[in-house]
Structure formats: C-alpha cells, structure tokens
Amino acid sequence: KAGVTQTPRYLIKTRGQQVTLSCSPISGHRSVSWYQQTPGQGLQFLFEYFSETQRNKGNFPGRFSGRQFSNSRSEMNVSTLELGDSALYLCASSLSPGLAENEQFFGPGTRLTVL
Amino acid sequence: SQKIEQNSEALNIQEGKTATLTCNYTNYSPAYLQWYRQDPGRGPVFLLLIRENEKEKRKERLKVTFDTTLKQSLFHITASQPADSATYLCGVTDSWGKFQFGAGTQVVVTP
Helix, strand or coil: CCCCEEECCEEEECCCCCEEEEEECCCCCCEEEEEEEECCCEEEEEEEEECCEEEEECCCCCCEEEEECCCCCEEEEECCCCHHHCEEEEEEEECCCCCCCCCCEECCCEEEEEC | CCEEEECCCCEEEECCCCEEEEEEEECCCCCEEEEEEECCCCCCEEEEEEECCCCEEEECCEEEEEECCCCEEEEEECCCCHHHCEEEEEEEECCCCCEEECCCEEEEEEC
C-alpha cells in the first residue's frame, strides 16, 4: 500500500506570495491532518479534516487555510507569506477521525523556504 | 495552560543499555497517549499508543507506561542499538481534539 505522499517536496517563495501544498492520504484513509514543524516551535497542529469537513483548527492565523476533496486528498494554502512561515509542513492520514485514539501515518513533508 | 514536556537534552546511551524517556503533561486528561519516532528530515513514525486504563504496553524492545496520577508517561528502549538513534515524540489530544506533540527527546546510541 502506498504511503502518504506530499507535493512538492521543496518550495522556495518570497514574502507576500501565497503557496498551496498537496497531500494524498493512504488509500482508504479519510482523515487528514496538517502540522508545521520548526526548530523553535516543534511540531504544531494546523488542522484536521474528515469527509471534506474541517474538524479542528490549531492556533494559526487566518492566512493558513485548508480543504479536503471527496477523494480525501487535501490541500493547505498559506497566503501573504512571512519569513516565519519557513518550515517543514507535514501531512498525516488516519483511517478514522479522532486523533487521540488513531495512529497517524505521516508523509515526508514539504520544506517551505520563504525569502 | 496545557503543556507537554519532554527532556530537551539529548540522551546519550551506550549500545545494549536501556534508554528511558519521560513525557509529562499538564492540564490534560488524555484517554490516550502516543509515541512517535522521527528521523532527521522525515515525518514521524507511529510506535505505540497506550490507553489510560493500561498501565504498561510493550512492542518488541519498546515499553511504555502511563501514570495518570503522576501525569506522566515513560518510554523505554531496551537493548538499545545505534539504529534506535532518533528523536522520540509523545503526543496527546487536548480538550478540543487537537493533537499536541511534545518537543521530543533526541536519543543517540553509541556502539
């Protein structure tokens, strides 16, 4: 079974631009979550989606948004990029909703650099 | 506020010894606690999940304990090997269902 895939793997943008990251979950998984990882803040929860609905959102500004499609694939968008948005963005999929009791399978991440 | 704390200092351990990592949480009442392993530049990999009514759980050379009174989980790697060198993260879900990870503890196993 193929794992979680994320595209692109690397991205360089300049301040003020916007970016869209994509995540394809493991086949059959309907829950997708996104995380931001930086050396200073560690792994921080961005959002969780299940059946095209956002179930939860972390403490990030409105510039961070996401969506999930009917095939469970998900995208996240960051608008008006800031230098501090430089990070590794990780997507994880789970068989069922509810992150507490479900194993999350992570993708390799998208490394975003904002110049 | 809700916090998850893990030892920030790297744990250096000799091959064959047992590594013990600590995860303390504050203002959470998690029914489950999870442990993940992360290698540099890669996404975390799930290792173990323990429920609040389970005091201990084992998987091969790994053992996790969960003490809801102390609000602490201990993660043990027995007979450690250089291949066990990685960062280990614990995580729980907060009251609103958002998953929170600790900062992680780096383990370095030397031959």
